[in-house]
Every structure is written in structure tokens, then in C-alpha cells.
Amino acid sequence: MHVDLSGGGLFARALVHLEPGEKFVSDAGAMIRASSNIDIDVTTGSRGKGGILGGIGRLLTGDTFFLSTYEVTDGRPGDVGLAPTHMGEVREVNVSPDEAWLCAGGSFLGAASTLTLDTRFQGLRGLLGGESLSLLRVSGSGTLLVSALGMLTGMNVDGELIVDTGHVVAFTEGLSYKIDKVGGGWINTWLSGEGFVMRFSGKGQIILQSHTPTRFGQMLGPLLPERQA
Amino acid sequence: MNHEILCGPSFSILEVTLAAGERIVSEAGAMAWMDGNVKSETTTRGGVLAGLKRAVFSGETFFQNTYEADGGPARIAFAPGVSGEIVPWQLQGEDLLLQRGAYLASTEGIRCESRSEGLKGLFAQGLFVLRATGTGTMFFSGYGAIDSIDLDGGSTYTIDNGYVVAWEPSLSYRLTKARKIRSFLFSDQLLLSFSGRGRVWINSRSPQSLASWVHPFRRVKSKSSGGGIQLGPVALGGE
Numbered sequence: 001m002h003v004d005l006s007g008g009g010l011f012a013r014a015l016v017h018l019e020p021g022e023k024f025v026s027d028a029g030a031m032i033r034a035s036s037n038i039d040i041d042v043t044t045g046s047r048g049k050g051g052i053l054g055g056i057g058r059l060l061t062g063d064t065f066f067l068s069t070y071e072v073t074d075g076r077p078g079d080v081g082l083a084p085t086h087m088g089e090v091r092e093v094n095v096s097p098d099e100a101w102l103c104a105g106g107s108f109l110g111a112a113s114t115l116t117l118d119t120r121f122q123g124l125r126g127l128l129g130g131e132s133l134s135l136l137r138v139s140g141s142g143t144l145l146v147s148a149l150g151m152l153t154g155m156n157v158d159g160e161l162i163v164d165t166g167h168v169v170a171f172t173e174g175l176s177y178k179i180d181k182v183g184g185g186w187i188n189t190w191l192s193g194e195g196f197v198m199r200f201s202g203k204g205q206i207i208l209q210s211h212t213p214t215r216f217g218q219m220l221g222p223l224l225p226e227r228q229a
Numbered sequence: 230m231n232h233e234i235l236c237g238p239s240f241s242i243l244e245v246t247l248a249a250g251e252r253i254v255s256e257a258g259a260m261a262w263m264d265g266n267v268k269s270e271t272t273t274r275g276g277v278l279a280g281l282k283r284a285v286f287s288g289e290t291f292f293q294n295t296y297e298a299d300g301g302p303a304r305i306a307f308a309p310g311v312s313g314e315i316v317p318w319q320l321q322g323e324d325l326l327l328q329r330g331a332y333l334a335s336t337e338g339i340r341c342e343s344r345s346e347g348l349k350g351l352f353a354q355g356l357f358v359l360r361a362t363g364t365g366t367m368f369f370s371g372y373g374a375i376d377s378i379d380l381d382g383g384s385t386y387t388i389d390n391g392y393v394v395a396w397e398p399s400l401s402y403r404l405t406k407a408r409k410i411r412s413f414l415f416s417d418q419l420l421l422s423f424s425g426r427g428r429v430w431i432n433s434r435s436p437q438s439l440a441s442w443v444h445p446f447r448r449v450k451s452k453s454s455g456g457g458i459q460l461g462p463v464a465l466g467g468e
Contacts, residue, residue: 006376007238008239010239010373011238011239011313012433013373013374013376031389032388032389032435033378033388033431034387035386036386081431083392083433083435085434085439085442086439086442213442217442217445218446221443221446222446222448224443224446224447225447226447226448226449226450227447227448228449228450
């Protein structure tokens with residue numbers, strides 16, 4: 001399996017080349033193209049924690065209910081093209097068995113099926129200005145694809161790092177984190193407009209995105225006509 | 230006529246240099262800037278019916294503008310409505326089929342008309358697509374990066390209907406579905422299966438997908454006329 005990333009920064013897309021026997025999983029809506037020998041199997045779960053319960057977990061996180069699994073059917077190589085909704089970068093993360101990654105639900109584009117996806121619901125949805133946080137635990141060995149609104153930047157954390165939840169794309173599990181607020185009290189937090197932050201500590205890698213989809217949505221939404229509830 | 234793609238690939242703009250007396254046609258509204266000696270003329274190109282068909286059925290404009298370099302060479306630039314790439318394509322009497330809104334500009338020898346795709350078109354972006362025909366250069370655009378896929382006649386290729394920009398008429402397509410669907414709610418993605426020998430172009434983002442994503446952020450119409458506080462989206466879906 002190998003992945004061709006093209007489109008530079010702004011409109012990146014991924015072309016995943018699959019050999020016979022290999023499988024790749026993505027958000028069901030992310031597929032834009034596929035060779036004819038690719039079989040597309042839409043399920044509510046991936047390997048490991050799957051089935052209906054896994055699907056409901058994802059429903060709660062606000063991500064698409066369904067994952068698509070792709071594999072070649074005729075013993076010849078095939079390809080699947082994936083693209084995110086937003087303008088921005090796509091990056092390949094090589095997950096190794098030594099350390100799992102936690103990936104923000106909205107930044108997940110796809111993963112090799114050799115990886116195990118596990119939904120963790122953080123219970124922060126719809127609070128204080130619509131901030132939400134859902135994390136997928138990605139473990140095993142294989143390729144993980146993450147996307148961004150804007151550009152991605154990776155850094156090594158050694159010590160403490162405070163990040164607005166909306167900018168978090170993925171981080172290694174070795175980092176511990178606390179959901180926290182920026183200011184002193186809750187009223188201050190609300191007034192500051194910063195909402196929730198994640199206070200990371202320890203040693204590990206983290207990938208951040210330059211812009212947060214939630215703020216972008218909150219800017220655009222009110223400019224549109226009201227919708228029916 | 231010379232052309233250059235400026236500000237690409239993410240925000241492509243087409244700049245054309247016309248020799249004296251040369252002309253270029255674009256959809257209405259696409260002209261971004263031009264020299265003072267460019268003469269423009271707005272017509273339906275092909276008659277009112279052709280204009281109407283283009284506008285109503287193919288998502289293009291009723292009028293098309295023809296620009297002519299008057300008395301000397303002149304520059305003129307055209308910008309598409311969405312940010313992304315522009316593809317120049319030569320036609321030597323062949324046709325090219327374009328998805329709604331993909332047409333940007335063309336040299337004078339090319340005519341554009343809508344063509345019914347019949348019922349299968351219903352599942353693409355509308356019942357009609359735009360057919361460009363003639364001899365010359367045409368320019369089309371898409372949202373995001375544009376990739377071309379060449380089919381050799383031996384196999385088919387599957388593409389999400391929301392991402393198809395243009396294709397050669399030597400290709401045929403039919404609506405397909407993911408072959409093995411175990412889910413019970415898989416309705417928002419329609420896939421087209423292309424076959425034959427020729428080229429198809431796809432873009433890497435979908436305006437529809439962005440619009441669907443924004444939808445939950447819209448304010449909810451309250452029952453009373455009062456304001457009320459909206460604490461962010463609570464709807465499901467989107468990323």
C-alpha cells in the first residue's frame with residue numbers, strides 16, 4: 001500500500017494504491033474516485049470496536065455515521081481517491097505498534113485496516129459556543145490520513161502545551177491531557193471566547209491545524225437564512 | 230492568442246493576450262480585468278433559445294460575452310467563481326462535455342449548448358450538461374485541484390457524481406452503487422461508472438459538501454419572533 005498526496009497545501013487529496021489483500025477505511029463521504037476493481041463496503045464499524053455500538057459512538061461524536069472499507073476484488077492493484085470537505089492539507093501519519101495516536105474526529109480522513117479505530121466520546125459537544133471534541137484512538141501498525149482546515153503543523157511536546165481544542169488534529173497517546181479553560185472562572189472563559197483548551201503534558205508528538213472548522217462555521221452560519229429546527 | 234494561468238494552482242485566473250481583431254468568449258460575469266481597447270459584446274450566442282437552455286439547464290449564464298481586441302493587441306483576464314484550477318483544452322472538431330458551472334471561456338470557433346443527459350443525468354448534477362463543440366481552445370474550471378483520469382477502454386472507473394468536471398464524449402457513464410452495501414442508510418453518495426476510451430477530469434472539493442457542512446451552523450428559526458440565544462450547532466453530521 002502506498003499513498004500519493006497531491007495538491008500541495010490548499011486542496012490536497014490522497015490517492016491510496018491498494019495491493020490484493022489490503023484494505024483501507026475512510027469516512028463514507030470522503031471517497032471521490034475509485035478504480036473499477038475496488039469493492040466498497042459501507043459498515044458502521046471498523047476492525048475491533050465496531051458494529052452498531054461503534055457506529056453510535058461515532059454518531060455522538062458528530063462524524064459521519066458510516067465508514068467505508070475498500071479492497072480490490074480481482075487480484076490486481078487498485079486505487080481509491082479521498083478528499084476532505086474543507087480547503088486544506090492532508091498528511092500521512094505512520095502509526096507504529098509502539099504508540100497509539102488520538103485523532104480528532106473531524107480531522108480523520110482514512111486509515112489502513114491494519115489499524116484499530118476506537119471511538120472515545122469526550123462529552124463536550126454543544127457547550128459554550130458549540131465547541132466539541134471527539135477523539136478516535138488509532139492503534140496498531142499502518143497509515144493514518146488526517147486533514148485540516150488550512151495547513152498542518154507538527155511539533156514535539158516535551159513539557160506542557162496548551163492548545164485550543166479546535167486546533168488539535170492528532171497526538172500520540174503518550175501525551176496526557178486535561179480539558180481546561182483559559183481564564184480563571186467559567187464566566188471569564190465564556191467572555192474570553194476561547195472556550196476549552198487542552199492542556200498537554202509529557203513527551204510526544206502533536207499535529208495542529210492552522211484554522212478551526214467550528215469557528216469558520218460559526219462565522220458563516222449566521223450569514224445564511226435561518227433553517228427549520 | 231496567448232494565454233497564461235495566473236495565481237495558480239489554488240486561485241487560478243486566466244489571462245489572455247489577444248492580437249488585434251482576435252476574439253474570445255466567456256460566460257457573463259467572468260471578466261476580471263482588461264485593457265482599455267477591448268470591445269465587448271453581449272449576446273445569447275446561438276439565439277435566445279440556446280441562451281435559455283444554457284442558463285436554465287446547464288447552470289451557465291443566459292448571455293455570453295464576446296471580447297475583441299480593437300485596433301491593437303490587448304490583455305483580458307477571466308476568473309471562475311470558485312477557487313481552484315483552470316484547465317485549457319484544445320478541440321479539433323471533437324466535443325467536450327462539462328458539468329454545470331465548469332465552463333469559463335473559449336475561443337470564437339467553439340460553441341456551447343446544453344445537452345440532455347436523459348434520466349441518468351438526473352443523478353448527476355442536473356438533467357443537462359454543457360456540450361462544447363468546434364475548433365479552438367476552451368478553458369474550464371473546478372473547485373480545488375483538477376486531476377485527469379485516462380481510460381483505455383479496457384476497464385471502468387468510478388467517480389462521485391459531485392466531483393466530475395468534464396469528460397470526453399467517447400466515454401459513457403452509468404449510475405452505479407457501491408457493490409456491496411451492508412449499511413441501511415447510504416443515500417447521499419451517487420457514484421458514476423465511466424467506461425470507454427478517453428479522459429475525464431475531476432476536482433478535489435465539492436461546493437455541495439461544503440454547503441452541507443455549513444448547514445448545521447445556520448441559526449434555527451425560533452417559534453416566537455424573539456431573538457434567543459443560539460449556543461452553537463447541535464445537529465449531527467459534517468466534520
